[in-house]
Amino acid sequence: MEITDALMRRLEVLAGFELSPEEREALRDDLARILSYFQKLQELDTEGVPPFEPLPGVRNVFREDKPRDSLPQHEALKNAPRRDDGYFVVPRVFGEP
Amino acid sequence: MRTVIGLEIHVQLATETKLFCSCSANYFAAPPNTLTCPVCLGMPGALPVLNRRAVELALRVALALGAEVQEISRFDRKNYFYPDLPKGYQITQRDFPLAVGGTLAFRVDGEEHTVRIREMHIEEDAGKLIHTEDGALVDMNRCGVPLIEIVTEPDIHSPREAKEFLRALRTLLRHLRVSNADMEKGELRCDANISVSRDGELGTKTEIKNLNSFRAVERALGAEDERQRELLARGAVVEQVTFGWDERAGRLILQRTKEEAHDYRYFPEPDLVPLVVTREWLERVRAKMPELPWVREERFVREYGLSPKDAGVLIEEPMRADYFEEVVRACGSAQEAAGWVLSEILRYWKGDSPPLSAEALGELIRAVQSGKISRTNAKETLEEAISSGRNPMELVSEKGLSLLADEAELRRVAEEVVAENPKAVEDFRAGKKQAIGFLVGQAMRKTGGRADAKKLSRIFLEILGSN
Numbered sequence: 001m002e003i004t005d006a007l008m009r010r011l012e013v014l015a016g017f018e019l020s021p022e023e024r025e026a027l028r029d030d031l032a033r034i035l036s037y038f039q040k041l042q043e044l045d046t047e048g049v050p051p052f053e054p055l056p057g058v059r060n061v062f063r064e065d066k067p068r069d070s071l072p073q074h075e076a077l078k079n080a081p082r083r084d085d086g087y088f089v090v091p092r093v094f095g096e097p
Numbered sequence: 098m099r100t101v102i103g104l105e106i107h108v109q110l111a112t113e114t115k116l117f118c119s120c121s122a123n124y125f126a127a128p129p130n131t132l133t134c135p136v137c138l139g140m141p142g143a144l145p146v147l148n149r150r151a152v153e154l155a156l157r158v159a160l161a162l163g164a165e166v167q168e169i170s171r172f173d174r175k176n177y178f179y180p181d182l183p184k185g186y187q188i189t190q191r192d193f194p195l196a197v198g199g200t201l202a203f204r205v206d207g208e209e210h211t212v213r214i215r216e217m218h219i220e221e222d223a224g225k226l227i228h229t230e231d232g233a234l235v236d237m238n239r240c241g242v243p244l245i246e247i248v249t250e251p252d253i254h255s256p257r258e259a260k261e262f263l264r265a266l267r268t269l270l271r272h273l274r275v276s277n278a279d280m281e282k283g284e285l286r287c288d289a290n291i292s293v294s295r296d297g298e299l300g301t302k303t304e305i306k307n308l309n310s311f312r313a314v315e316r317a318l319g320a321e322d323e324r325q326r327e328l329l330a331r332g333a334v335v336e337q338v339t340f341g342w343d344e345r346a347g348r349l350i351l352q353r354t355k356e357e358a359h360d361y362r363y364f365p366e367p368d369l370v371p372l373v374v375t376r377e378w379l380e381r382v383r384a385k386m387p388e389l390p391w392v393r394e395e396r397f398v399r400e401y402g403l404s405p406k407d408a409g410v411l412i413e414e415p416m417r418a419d420y421f422e423e424v425v426r427a428c429g430s431a432q433e434a435a436g437w438v439l440s441e442i443l444r445y446w447k448g449d450s451p452p453l454s455a456e457a458l459g460e461l462i463r464a465v466q467s468g469k470i471s472r473t474n475a476k477e478t479l480e481e482a483i484s485s486g487r488n489p490m491e492l493v494s495e496k497g498l499s500l501l502a503d504e505a506e507l508r509r510v511a512e513e514v515v516a517e518n519p520k521a522v523e524d525f526r527a528g529k530k531q532a533i534g535f536l537v538g539q540a541m542r543k544t545g546g547r548a549d550a551k552k553l554s555r556i557f558l559e560i561l562g563s564n
Contacts, residue, residue, distance in 0.1 A: 014360060016178050016185075052365065059373045065112050065150035068119035076133045076237070086129040087234035090180040093226065 001035050003028045098293050098329060100322050101300070102259050103215075103251035105288040106266065107244050108276050109222065110154045115241035116221045117145030117188065124238035125282065137241035139184035144368050151243035152372065154275040155195055155219050156382045158245060161273055161389055162214050164199030166374050170218070172366040177359060180235050181224040189220035189246075191363050195372070202391070203265030204409075205258055212262055213250040220244050251290065256318035260311050263287060264413075272390045272415045280310050287314055292335070293325040300325065301335040305342055306352065317342040320349055393418060401431035407439060417443075420451045427459020430466065437462055441476060445483045452483045461489045469493075474546055504556075507540075507548060511556045514539045525561055533557055 008024055011031075019027060070076075073086055082089035115122050118136035135143035159166050171193040174186040199214035224240035226233045247266070253259050267285055270278040278285040286309060292302035305321060308314045317340075325335050340349040388396075390412045397408035397418075412418045417438070424434040437458060445452040461479060464470045470478070470493055478496075482489035514536055515522055521539075525532040537553050 014176075014362065053371070054367045055370055058370045061146060061370050062149035062152075063114075063119065063146045065114050065148055066119065067114050067121040070120045070132045070134050071138075073128065073131050076130045076138060082232070084234065086131075087227070087236055088130070088180075089232050090235055091232050092230075093180055093228070093233050 001032075001039075003031050003035075098295055098326055099297075100254050100256075101251045101292050101294055101302075102253035102256075102318060103290045104247075104249045104253065104259060104262065105290075106247045106249075106263070107222075107286045107288075108158075108247065108270060108278060109284040110151050110243040110245060111274070111276050112148055112150045112154065112243055114148055114150075116148050116151050116219070116243035117241055120241065122242045124242065127238050129234075129236035129238065132238040133240070137183075138237060139182075145188065145366075147369065147372065148243060151219060152195075152374075153382055154243075154273075155217070155245045156374065156379065157273045157275055157386055158247070158270065159196035159199065159217055160379070160383055160386060161269055162196075162199035162201055162217070162247075164196035164214055164217055166196045166379055167193060168374060169193060170195045170372045170374070172219075172369045172372075173363045174366050175361045175363055177361055179223070180233055181226050181240065183224070183237060183240065187221060187223065188366055188369070190218035192365075193371075194218035195245075195374075201262065201265060201269065203261050205261045210258060210262070212252040215248045215250050217245060217247045220246055251292075256315045256322060259289060259318055260315040263311060263314060268390050268413055272387055272393070272412075274387055274415075283309065289314065289318055291318055291321050291325070293322065293329055295329055300329070301337050303335065303337065304339045305349065306339060308342055310344065313342055313344050316344075316347060317349065320347070324349070387415075390415075397421075401425065401435070403431065403435050407435050410439060410443075411435065416449075416451070417446070420455055423455030424458050424462070427456050428462035428466070429459075430462065433462050433466065434459075437479075441479055445480075453479070453489070457482065457489055461493075464490065464493065468549055471546055471550075504552075507552055508556055508560075510540050510543055510548065511536075511553060511560055514543065515557075515560055522561065 008019075008028060012019055077083045077086070077088065080088045109122075112122050114120060115132075115137055118134050120132045120134050120137055121127075122132075124132055136145055156166060170190055172188050173191045175189050175191070176186040178185060194216045196217045197215070199217070200211050201214065202209055202211045204210070222239050222242040222244050224235055224237040226235055249262075253262060263285070267278040267280075270276045270285070276284055280286070286307065288304060288306045289308060290302045290304050292300035294300045303321060303325070305317050308317055321340065328335055337355040339352045339354075341352050342348075343350055394405070394408045394412045397403045397411060398405055401408075403411070410417075411421050420442075421434055421438050424438060425431045428434055442452060442458065458479075461470075461475055461482075465472055465475045474493075475489075478489045478492050481487075482492055485492075518536060518539060521532045521535050525536075533554060536557050537550055540553050540557075541548055541550065
């Protein structure tokens, strides 16, 4: 699969990265190699193989609906680069998710 | 041209804790970022564990809608960047949702409609943003609160129908005690897809997101319906776009075009095991289901002899229906209870609890029925009791509103009236029987409305007949 400039830019947007031209070129080669491994993997016949399960056979792990103490506000905000009056502060956002 | 609407509805489940962690889900009025933990803040290495209660509440909804609960459902990650989503993905169910199919019936101006449900799944809510000039303030208290998303088939054909469908759904959710489903508080939120089809083939659909009131649902869909019809009428093309709705300005706001559509890169959530709902579990949930609103409505008609219309108004809110039944028990008459609740109590019922206790209303109704107080005075007393917060029967005795039942006293008043109104007496004797009504009216005035009109009428007849 060809890793076009358009695809690179799209992946950057989806990953939330902005790459320098040098980084972009290096990553383009890495991606091409990674994709070729997966192309190889796709040759395998997976007919009848069940889909991936993180813990095969484990089902229904639940919590009871009982509240426990949350983090104190200052703890929750401790790693935030910006905070104000109990809130995390992030740069202005435009549009909706 | 025909309008085709489908809805995606998000409902917050009334659990004590969040969907995947033990933080309290009662975030309303909590100071910002006081209900968080490593799980809902998306700290590296924190692992989600599913809230059993959330699943059970979701199952109630699935059963009530007649949906087919899937024996195995799974969770997926929906990936996108937005500051209200600290993990960078939302845990939802896409490929294997909790339930598929089902229907919800509702009425619009007495006409019954049925909307099919496509699927229903469990997912987590995001945090809240407050936009300011300088940046956005983020509160993660809501992040991770359990939601169900209900997706309908495109079976709705007008903005009004969409609104009534949502109302019926809210009534159901409240009766099921799964959510307060208050749109103002964001406990019930709605996205809508709408297209206008020409010649029976489906048109291009647009989406309107975040409709936060019944009024917004009807108005926003009305505006978009009109816009699409106008485009089609002049041969133009409807573009596949997403709108928001500005309720204050009453207009649609373009959010994104087809080219900007998201790529959520869903994949199976590796931190959660599959959810298996056994038949036994489902039956246990079914056994504990509250009475469904349409079953209750039907019972009100059958058991209490109410009209379907009155029964319908009473079941709109479960609290209202409960109150009605308490009043029936307190006064012993369903007809009286329905009449008083519908025509009096509802006028004063503003908040979360009834304006007067069922016992107090029942006592007042019994006093009217036993002839102890006139209906008119009872209604006035009710109003005063509600505004002062006092017991109505106390007011009755304090103000001397009890009906004059004393025969001798009534006779004394009647004789006075006869003496003062020779003209009416003459009319009566000349054969104008309706003159009695005038005399009764005069006696009522003298007694401040406290006299028993039936008794008075008999006494007048006796006096005039004996002369």
